[in-house]
Amino acid sequence: EVQLVESGGGLIQPGGSLRLSCAASGFAVSSNYMSWVRQAPGKGPEWVSVIYSGGDTNYADSVKGRFTISRDTSKNTLNLQMNSLKAEDTAVYYCARPHYNYGYGYWGQGTLVTVSS
């Protein structure tokens, strides 16, 4: 059974850093692309970043240069290093795996990141 469990969220001051992790089970994190998707309170989901099976990465313009996606195949985890955090980064962050290549069929429960002084 595929499971995704995020951790690492919390309250952080503007300009601070946070590292999110997503522990995967039931599949290898390198077997397909995986994304981080966030959802601000009362808003629709927003794609943040992707790491492809070959290791290439891509980012939304809103986080480019501040966030870094990575994976640890030995621990089967997906990570998101978030630096220079802004108030507008406040959201629930989900890791997500596609259903084959047709939309995200697997989501974690999410971890809340609150950027506030």
Added chain:
Amino acid sequence: EIVMTQSPATLSVSPGERATLSCRASQSVSSNLAWYQQKPGQAPRLLIYDASTRATGFPVRFSGSGSGTEFTLTISSLQSEDFAVYYCQQYNNWPQTFGQGTKVEI
């Protein structure tokens, strides 16, 4: 970036009635369109992919149609468990983009 526009923002429907939700893309996404259902406090759940293929676990009263820039999600006879927020998402181009959602309420 492809902008996904959903309408209406809120749809008030009675149980047993039909609900029709729309999603428009700012440029063609072919059939690379997914619909998600989200209930309070939960992650989105894949409902429809490839514009019209129902995901595992969802009943036949849910159907998707469309291609290119115009898409529709239809719930033929609303049940109490269907009241939720529905999002469309295009995965034809990066960045993948989501609509702002349609809340289906009683």
